[in-house]
Amino acid sequence: MNPKLSVVITSYNEKENLQRGVLEQMHSYLKTADFTWEVIINDDGSTDGGDEIIKKFAAKNKGFKLIHGSHGGKAAGLLNGIKEARGEYILTTDMDQSTPLKEVSKLLPWFDKGFGVVFGSRGKMRENFPWYRQLTSWGFRLVRSLFLLKHVSDTQCGFKAYEATLLKRIFPHLEVLKGGKKTKGWVVSAFDVELLFMAEKLGSKLKEVDVKWRDEDVSKGKDRNFVKESVDMLKQIIMVRMNDADGKYEKI
Numbered sequence: 597m598n599p600k601l602s603v604v605i606t607s608y609n610e611k612e613n614l615q616r617g618v619l620e621q622m623h624s625y626l627k628t629a630d631f632t633w634e635v636i637i638n639d640d641g642s643t644d645g646g647d648e649i650i651k652k653f654a655a656k657n658k659g660f661k662l663i664h665g666s667h668g669g670k671a672a673g674l675l676n677g678i679k680e681a682r683g684e685y686i687l688t689t690d691m692d693q694s695t696p697l698k699e700v701s702k703l704l705p706w707f708d709k710g711f712g713v714v715f716g717s718r719g720k721m722r723e724n725f726p727w728y729r730q731l732t733s734w735g736f737r738l739v740r741s742l743f744l745l746k747h748v749s750d751t752q753c754g755f756k757a758y759e760a761t762l763l764k765r766i767f768p769h770l771e772v773l774k775g776g777k778k779t780k781g782w783v784v785s786a787f788d789v790e791l792l793f794m795a796e797k798l799g800s801k802l803k804e805v806d807v808k809w810r811d812e813d814v815s816k817g818k819d820r821n822f823v824k825e826s827v828d829m830l831k832q833i834i835m836v837r838m839n840d841a842d843g844k845y846e847k848i
Contacts, residue, residue, distance in 0.1 A: 606673025641667030
């Protein structure tokens with residue numbers, strides 16, 4: 597029997613987050629949940645040994661599954677997990693658990709009200725968020741709202757739930773997954789913007805829900821460049837608008 601919820605996470609060099617017990621936190625919530633579930637974790641070519649921690653945990657805790665993919669970035673890693681997911685709904689979330697998994701209880705009821713995508717919103721002032729990330733985030737939201745999804749406050753929160761059939765239909769069409777580009781480090785990109793845009797383009801109703809969020813990421817091996825990420829994300833916003841003008845999303 598397939599579970600109601602599949603939790604899909606992609607993990608790259610998350611050793612420090614794993615050592616502070618994020619998997620135990622997830623399991624503590626799920627074992628008391630009133631729905632059936634599975635957790636699928638894709639290791640995106642980690643080099644810090646974090647995958648061994650996940651492997652040992654999954655071996656001892658039913659419902660957790662580790663898969664491996666070549667290093668391709670966050671979107672590619674999530675796609676690996678989405679392909680494996682058997683749930684009626686799929687939640688994509690981050691290993692650092694800046695939004696605790698228990699917040700999914702705020703999202704699931706909205707599917708019964710006709711929404712196809714229900715996603716978390718972190719609010720404008722984010723706890724434990726450095727000032728430079730506050731600034732780049734504000735700039736991104738401003739520019740994005742001028743071009744796309746004007747009614748959405750926060751497209752970049754990593755806590756999103758989808759009808760599984762919808763997600764499996766649209767996710768492989770993300771621009772970031774095309775071209776076979778090689779990835780170095782932890783690549784995030786603004787694929788969430790394109791994903792939400794495609795879902796709405798297909799007639800799916802979007803629901804944004806306030807969730808608890810506090811920056812809990814203590815990982816040291818991701819080598820993130822937030823300025824470069826912001827520039828890349830702005831480029832992708834323009835790309836989505838151009839793709840839409842060319843009618844590419846009509847063919848999904």
